[in-house]
Amino acid sequence: MINRVLRGVDQLSKSVGHAFAWCILILTLGTSYEVFVRYVLNNPTSWAFDMSYMLYGALFIMAGAYTLSRNGHVRGDVIFRLWPPRVQGSIELVLYFLFFFPGVVSLMVAGWGYAADAYRIQEVSVNSPIGVPVWPLKMLIPVAGFLLTLQGVAEVMRCILCIRDGSWPQRLHDVEEIESALQHQQEDEARQRRGEPAEGAK
Amino acid sequence: MTDPQAALLMLGMFIFIILLGFPIAFTLMAMGVAFGYYAYFQPDQAFFDNRVFYLFTQNTFSVMNNDTLVAVPLFLFMGYVIERANILDRLFHSLQVALRVVPGSMAVAALITCALFATATGIVGAVVTLMGLLALPAMLKAGYDQRLSTGVICAGGTLGILIPPSIMLIVYGATSAVSVVKLYAAAILPGFLLAGLYMVYVVTRVAINPSLAPKLPKEQTDIPWTRVVVMLLQAFFPLAVLIVSVLGAILFGLATPTEAAAVGAMGGLALAAAYRALTWIRLREAVYLTARTSAMVCYLFVGSWTFSSVFSYLGGEALVKDFVLGLDLDTVTFLILSQVIIFLLGWPLEWSEIIIIFVPIFLPLLPHFGVDPMFFGILVAMNLQTSFLTPPMAMSAYYLKGVAPPFVQLWTIFRGCLPFLSMVFLTMVLMYVFPQIVTWLPDLFYGN
Amino acid sequence: GKKEEPAKSGAAPAAAPAVAVKPSTVTFKMQGAWGAKDIFNEMAEEYVKRVNEMAEGRLRIDYLTAGAVVKPFEVMDAVNKGVLDAGHHVPVYWYGKSKVASLFGSGPINGCDAQQTLAWIYRGGGFDLYNELLKKLELDVVGYFCMPMPTQPLGWFKKPVTSAADMVGLKYRTVGLAADLMQEMGLKVTQLPGGEIVPAMERGVIDAFEFNNPTSDMRFGAQDVAKNYMMGSFHQAMEFFEIIFNRKKHDALPKDLQAILRYGAEAASASNWWTAMDNYSRDLDELANVHKVNVIRTPKSIFEAQLKAWDVVSKRLSDEDPFFKKVVESQRAWSKRVARYWFINDADFKLGYEHIHGKLGF
Ligand code: NA
Numbered sequence A: 001m002i003n004r005v006l007r008g009v010d011q012l013s014k015s016v017g018h019a020f021a022w023c024i025l026i027l028t029l030g031t032s033y034e035v036f037v038r039y040v041l042n043n044p045t046s047w048a049f050d051m052s053y054m055l056y057g058a059l060f061i062m063a064g065a066y067t068l069s070r071n072g073h074v075r076g077d078v079i080f081r082l083w084p085p086r087v088q089g090s091i092e093l094v095l096y097f098l099f100f101f102p103g104v105v106s107l108m109v110a111g112w113g114y115a116a117d118a119y120r121i122q123e124v125s126v127n128s129p130i131g132v133p134v135w136p137l138k139m140l141i142p143v144a145g146f147l148l149t150l151q152g153v154a155e156v157m158r159c160i161l162c163i164r165d166g167s168w169p170q171r172l173h174d175v176e177e178i179e180s181a182l183q184h185q186q187e188d189e190a191r192q193r194r195g196e197p198a199e200g201a202k
Numbered sequence B: 001m002t003d004p005q006a007a008l009l010m011l012g013m014f015i016f017i018i019l020l021g022f023p024i025a026f027t028l029m030a031m032g033v034a035f036g037y038y039a040y041f042q043p044d045q046a047f048f049d050n051r052v053f054y055l056f057t058q059n060t061f062s063v064m065n066n067d068t069l070v071a072v073p074l075f076l077f078m079g080y081v082i083e084r085a086n087i088l089d090r091l092f093h094s095l096q097v098a099l100r101v102v103p104g105s106m107a108v109a110a111l112i113t114c115a116l117f118a119t120a121t122g123i124v125g126a127v128v129t130l131m132g133l134l135a136l137p138a139m140l141k142a143g144y145d146q147r148l149s150t151g152v153i154c155a156g157g158t159l160g161i162l163i164p165p166s167i168m169l170i171v172y173g174a175t176s177a178v179s180v181v182k183l184y185a186a187a188i189l190p191g192f193l194l195a196g197l198y199m200v201y202v203v204t205r206v207a208i209n210p211s212l213a214p215k216l217p218k219e220q221t222d223i224p225w226t227r228v229v230v231m232l233l234q235a236f237f238p239l240a241v242l243i244v245s246v247l248g249a250i251l252f253g254l255a256t257p258t259e260a261a262a263v264g265a266m267g268g269l270a271l272a273a274a275y276r277a278l279t280w281i282r283l284r285e286a287v288y289l290t291a292r293t294s295a296m297v298c299y300l301f302v303g304s305w306t307f308s309s310v311f312s313y314l315g316g317e318a319l320v321k322d323f324v325l326g327l328d329l330d331t332v333t334f335l336i337l338s339q340v341i342i343f344l345l346g347w348p349l350e351w352s353e354i355i356i357i358f359v360p361i362f363l364p365l366l367p368h369f370g371v372d373p374m375f376f377g378i379l380v381a382m383n384l385q386t387s388f389l390t391p392p393m394a395m396s397a398y399y400l401k402g403v404a405p406p407f408v409q410l411w412t413i414f415r416g417c418l419p420f421l422s423m424v425f426l427t428m429v430l431m432y433v434f435p436q437i438v439t440w441l442p443d444l445f446y447g448n
Numbered sequence C: 001g002k003k004e005e006p007a008k009s010g011a012a013p014a015a016a017p018a019v020a021v022k023p024s025t026v027t028f029k030m031q032g033a034w035g036a037k038d039i040f041n042e043m044a045e046e047y048v049k050r051v052n053e054m055a056e057g058r059l060r061i062d063y064l065t066a067g068a069v070v071k072p073f074e075v076m077d078a079v080n081k082g083v084l085d086a087g088h089h090v091p092v093y094w095y096g097k098s099k100v101a102s103l104f105g106s107g108p109i110n111g112c113d114a115q116q117t118l119a120w121i122y123r124g125g126g127f128d129l130y131n132e133l134l135k136k137l138e139l140d141v142v143g144y145f146c147m148p149m150p151t152q153p154l155g156w157f158k159k160p161v162t163s164a165a166d167m168v169g170l171k172y173r174t175v176g177l178a179a180d181l182m183q184e185m186g187l188k189v190t191q192l193p194g195g196e197i198v199p200a201m202e203r204g205v206i207d208a209f210e211f212n213n214p215t216s217d218m219r220f221g222a223q224d225v226a227k228n229y230m231m232g233s234f235h236q237a238m239e240f241f242e243i244i245f246n247r248k249k250h251d252a253l254p255k256d257l258q259a260i261l262r263y264g265a266e267a268a269s270a271s272n273w274w275t276a277m278d279n280y281s282r283d284l285d286e287l288a289n290v291h292k293v294n295v296i297r298t299p300k301s302i303f304e305a306q307l308k309a310w311d312v313v314s315k316r317l318s319d320e321d322p323f324f325k326k327v328v329e330s331q332r333a334w335s336k337r338v339a340r341y342w343f344i345n346d347a348d349f350k351l352g353y354e355h356i357h358g359k360l361g362f
């Protein structure tokens, strides 16, 4: 049961993160188009500026939960990594309640009011005369807060599983940075040389 | 408790809690919200009516529509695409052959490969790891000294965060409101100076003590010059041209950093296609990794801006300012003190946390000491080279250790990094004594 | 008819009872929208100083520069929600909420300058319309206006422009309704972050830009990238600062302190203007003499072209929004009387100047 919920939340965060990740491709193409029409045709668009920060903002805010599900938010874990998994799990469990939920829950609740205000007055961007509405971007704040809260619940479950089993449960398989992919590969090969079974991505 | 005392408590608690290892972005958010709740507390108010929640949301949106940070995901994307373009081994091989007459040719080639690749991608971990798999075994097999080989890779790979186009300088620009374009112009000479010093060091040491890097056997280097030129044309020049054109477009004002980053990403895609490495899977990987790393950096901004808003609302900023000004330091002492603090922070922390969270504490003090924030930024960027090389969080050394042959000790890698660390300090002293190293190019491009 | 001042704080601080207990100091956090070096911070501090001295011991405003708590464009939201108690900025910064906001400082030309438009706000019904707008947008703030800004220069150009036709196709950087106006005139309006203007100007991302006044422009480094400073323009010819307070905080103050906040704005308005006259003129001289900037009076044909473009912009926005139309018409009714009086009566000061100092040459 706990595993199914965990996997479901991970999957949701991952899907949303992957979907919004493609903003980068639109951002690349759109900005390159702006460069082309500005320099070659001497006719800049009136939308490129608003488009650029909207795609960027959507991209990172909606990837927050996904990044959390991959343990990708930066930590100062010099001491943390020295502890046995059970201690890590217990400390992390407490810290989630102290230092995670207060922030992301307020993002969800207050973000809703913030976005609703913008929607009510149909607020537009101040950057260009064409009046691009800003409420869709603001609306992503409570959505991101909600996804983060959900992912936080999943992380809490992970802590509980870790305390119960004495080791961190596996995360969903996903793309890895070259350095970690290669290091895992090296570890697996070393294990194989020693005749132990290979372990999947952590 | 007075408000400024609360602000001090906030800062002290944060430094303690950061060491517990919880994701820093969320720690900052939660502490900002908690102390802000105290700062804005009114007894007659319902729980969610407290103003701090609104402040938090506003700061989140300020990060989301920050026009400087737009360049971050674009440069990351360019980096991830190039990283996956199967270029590194060709690059290293071609440089190694081209430099065969130089003493310690492999080490010099590794250094240039690292610097160039790290500059193009801005991703330190990847280049150190890949070079650890590719160049390190080759160097060790050729009888190169372990410390020299590992030091070159760690220090060379770290250069990418300094030499423009660098994401670290964009982040500093977003933090300090200094023009990213000027920061890029200012970082070029110090970056090349450091890389040059590294190279001079390697060549000199090998010239003095040839046993550190034995000459390669004749059959390995006996390649006709025409072949060498073709190899360089295929591997070295496309990447160099891409970097130079992205940087040139920014420096000559043909494009804003954001636009240049987008065009650079297009160039990266073209390069990958030319090397027949642009597969659907690789593109997807680059896209997803861009999202994750962008989220990592930008959530740190969300947390930090919320934290620092509350910190200055409580009067913490003014308190720190009064305290430092009360010490009656002269400019040199202030600069040394601030750089020592940043160096020490670099032991346990990485550049992103230091620039986004701690550098803003120094920024309001700069006018009082007559320090140009651009100059300060380049000093900090130079200084943060060390954060990758100093234990306990010596990320470059760890990446390398993770893939190095088992007989290479972590301790050996640390000792290999030491001479390079001292050259970072030397460069910082040179920058202080001859500030033109920093200011000459920005003055030339944008000065009077 | 004699029109009284807008009836907000109707009851004067008439018979405040002699205070027996020493009251504790109320602190207001005010944030400006101005970068650290901008002279506008000094102007904001002039207001703060007046209030703090008059309300000594009972009310103190702590002034913070831009970004200390929120970013410049977030000041209105922050004060509305009480994140800040007060803010010092211009209405064009929140015109994303309604283009009508821009009319309280940067709108279509009708013959009034900034001083007379400020008079419209305080004596001509502008204040009621402003409060109507705040109410419409559910912005819970009390706002005062001060410092009628001198006309903002057309800006910095690589080559002097001699006619409106010269400007067509130029990549130009501005903000607010001025962007609508310049776009209408055929310029390619480009938005750039403040910090990137100077480097972008140097080699062609933009051909020209405007900022605000000789002092702000010089401190910002405009003279490093362009040597032609076109003075005079209709794009932002009647702007002033907007000083806003969170309404709950404001209304909780005793009436006499409210009066200090209000009349402090009037006092700062004069003081700011004196500061502007002294600094702007001195820095214009420095730009010309030290930095060898070519200071040029904008030709009349450009003013005419701007008026035509304003017609189009203001008609379009009036058709879209009846409230926009209502405010524009109120301003027009005011200008018809006030500006006419001014022109028929105003001495020819330029003649006097030339009599003493010699020909100006424009
Ligand atoms: Na370190």
Ligand code: NA
Pocket: C152, C210, C211, C212, C236
């Ligand atoms: Na202006």
